[in-house]
Amino acid sequence: MVQRNLLIKINVEFYLKTMIKVAAIIPPSSRNLGNEFFALGGIEAFSQTFSHVEKEISVIEFFDSGENSYGQSKTPLFTDSTLNWIKNDADLVVLFGGCCLHTNLKHLFDALFSTGKPFLGWGLSPTQYDQSDIAYAKQVADNPNTLAVITRDDIICQKIGDYNKIISGMDGGFWMGDSFKGAGSSSNYSVVNLEQSNQLDVAESVNTFQELSKQNDDPVYMVSNNCELAYYFRHPRSLQITSAQQLWSTYANASYVVTTRAHTTICCLTSGTPIEYRGILDNRVIGLMLAAGIDLNGDDDLTPEECAIRVQESKNSFTEKIRSKVDISICEKK
Secondary structure: HHHHHHHHHHHHHHHHOEEEEEEEEEEOOOOEEEEEHHHHHHHHHHHHOOOOEEEEEEEOOOOOOOOOOOOOOOOOOHHHHHHHHHHHHEEEEEEEEEEEEOOHHHHHHHHHHHOOOOOEEEEOOOOOOHHHHHHHHHHHHHHOOOOOOOOOOOHHHHEEEOOOOOOOOOOOOHHHHHHHHHHHHOOOOEEEOOOOOOHHHHOOOOOOOHHHHHOOOOOOEEEEHHHHHHHHHOOOEOOOOOOOOHHHHHHOOOOOEOOHHHHHHHHHHHHOEEEOOOOOHHHHHHHHHHOOOOOOOOOOOOHHHHHHHHHHHHHHHHHHHHHHHHHHHOOOOO
């Protein structure tokens, strides 16, 4: 009899449960497919973290200004109908924005805050980490609509200490491989993925390609994360990449990757792909990797498999931490 009453109670709670409608705001589809890793992967990380909450996620891209840094013109980033939908139908706004915690994108935050909906920043960071960026991060966190601002590294928290509603996190790119099926299996080929913004960069890519080709008999391919540059600086062994999923699979399944790109590095570390990073070790790159438990300056002795294990452990810890600190169930309609 007790068990029957318990069963009835559970069923009633199930049918009364309200689904949260989430407006997932992401940057516009970029010419740099690597940037889509943090948006698509971020949505997957959000879904995994709050798997215990019934939710319906609608993905909305804000408009691209056509400038090098997305959204930095002062043109409207959303149509009136989009903002009206958020105001009238959404229960929660989540911004998966990458390097957007700076005043050049103040109009993006203003537009989202104008809806009056609870706001959650996911995997955000400044561009320069200077006093202006830090002050604006505090301003976003202090907005009454903000539930939390989850960063993609620990640098902000190191600079400001324990600040209300700013939580150190990880880049969404570490979850990109979890967001789709069909990544394939490892193959015997190497990839050269270096900067290709000018002719000198292209020459370095070609030289690296030739070096790797001499070292082994396996195929070597050149890959650019930027679709536009890949078109202008074509090479007979360049792969034509048309989606973020294909780009991820290319790196995840390679036997060796040489790169200067942060999100290529994230893919390889997560997938256990042997990698040689030749990029700039600035605060941004170091911070992104340290958040996943990888020190690019001091973890040379780790095997690719050990790196992948450490990344997964960091992801698990992140999920537990955010779940304990952020409660999106308060957004449920009563």
